[in-house]
Structure formats: structure tokens, C-alpha cells
């Protein structure tokens with residue numbers, strides 16, 4: 001089976017898991033388990049945007065979609081995941097996850113050693129993809145997947161994982 005075929009088979013399962021379920025943690029838990037199990041990734045999980053009350057900094061206030069001036073999106077916090085232990089807090093614009101959040105786009109990293117500021121939660125990780133989870137215009141979380149091999153992720157993964165993220 002090609003990875004396109006795997007993703008195509010998996011997407012209806014993701015839809016079924018998420019349909020009619022409003023609890024985000026439960027959905028993230030099952031979606032990370034499904035992806036992890038099907039593909040045998042090294043680490044598969046979510047970081048949630050940790051919303052705190054307060055003033056945004058200038059950079060955050062300037063980002064499209066950040067309209068609520070007294071809400072501070074201060075950091076990402078570890079959510080449901082499968083795999084080895086991971087760091088708990090990631091700052092705005094920090095690492096691959098914080099970059100995907102800040103730049104509001106999927107980030108594919110073929111070699112983590114070539115990504116300036118990469119946060120090495122596990123020294124085994126060699127390549128990575130991070131996909132933002134949008135609710136309307138807001139990013140509520142990122143889906144982060146790590147591989148122990150170089151160059152695991154490409155535009156195919158980005159395309160399908162963005163569709164997975166839309167189901168949450």
C-alpha cells in the first residue's frame with residue numbers, strides 16, 4: 001500500500017472518530033493513536049494553544065486571526081500523544097511547532113538538524129511535520145509527527161494530514 005492509499009483509507013476512520021464528538025482531548029487522543037498505529041511513527045501527537053488572559057505582544061497582535069486584543073496565546077502545551085515523553089511547553093515561534101503556529105502553515109522538516117531552533121524532545125527524531133489545527137481563523141492546536149528516519153514527510157503527508165486536522 002502506498003502512503004496515499006493508507007491516508008485515503010484512514011481519513012474516513014478519522015471522520016467517524018470525530019463525528020458528533022465535541023471533546024477535543026478525546027478526539028486528539030484517538031486521532032494520534034490511529035495515525036501512530038497505522039504508520040508506526042516515532043512520536044505522534046498534539047500541542048494545544050494555551051490561551052491565557054492578558055495583552056498580546058505586538059507580534060501576536062499583528063498575526064491574522066488574532067483579533068481578541070486581551071487574549072494572550074502565550075504558549076503551546078502538550079496534548080494527547082503516542083510515543084516517548086515530550087517537552088510540555090513550547091513558545092510562540094519556537095521550534096518546529098511554534099513556527100507552524102506563528103506562520104499559520106504546515107512545516108515539513110526533512111532533517112531536524114537543518115532546522116534552526118528545532119526542539120529535540122527525543123534525540124532519536126530525524127525528520128518531522130507539524131500541521132496547524134484551525135477552528136475558523138484561529139489555530140487551536142498543532143499536530144506534530146516525528147520520524148526516526150530522514151525525509152519521511154513530504155507534500156503528500158502535508159496534504160492528507162491537513163485534511164485530518166480539519167476533522168477535529
Ligand code: SME
Pocket residue numbers: 043086087090094095096097098117118119120121122125128144146
Ligand atoms: N521537535 C518539536 C518539539 C516537539 S517534539 O518533537 C514531540 C519542535 O521543534 O517544535
